Amino acid sequence: MDAIHALAAQLRRARHILVLTGAGISAESGIATFRDAQSGLWARFRPEDLATPEAFRRDPGLVWRWYAWRREQVAAAQPNAAHRALVELAQRRxxxxxxxxxxxxxxxxxxTGAICLHGSIMRTVCSVTKLEIAAGWLAAQTGEPPRSPHHADGLARPGVVWFGENLPADALERANAAAKDCDAVLAIGTSALVYPAAGLPALAQRHGAWFAEINPQPTPLTPTADLVVAQAAGLALPAVLAAWEDA
Structure with a gap:
């Protein structure tokens, strides 16, 4: 049995599947990963030097403009076959x-119901209170970034988790609970370098789950996987669904 049919068979037997996705699945839609070279005006900056609280304190305007550029990239991108296949998988299991x-x-x-461990670039929050700032209010403001409506000392900032910040406690708690409950875990397009997210497959395995990885490149998780599909997710996931009834 080839890897695609083996994965389809395992997922078909599963009661609860935990899916962990990383930058690779979005890269297939044209969104650059942090490990890709920057382009254009941002070529001289390292993302790791912009996505930090220290960078925002040092030069909030620079960080704000960089995230505005990234939001434009996201808005121009479209979900790919892998994103759509995961919607269908959720309808089956x-x-x-x-x-x-x-x-x-x-x-x-x-x-629906995705647990976004690192936040959302499409949200804007107060730098002090972390309360969300409405898009309509932002559109009427000036400044890069605008002042926050929630705190006199606050600025508008992207609603993402920066390097050095803690993950949202509720999101991490729900992800850990799913890892302990699932009987199959599927890691897709993640470099497996950023924790605690990269630790979810191991947590699931300690609780008896079967683990598969879909990634064209090997990662630190590869040696621990029960099955590896070394393909792009946009090719592999639709093929798994197509093989579902034959598995």
């Missing part, structure tokens, strides 16, 4: 979708 991505491609594809 109970699925918990946990994503490290800050774009909204899963949601635009039709996924």
């Amino acid at each position: 109970t699925t918990t979708l946990v994503t490290q991505n800050v774009d909204d491609l899963h949601q635009r594809a039709g996924s």
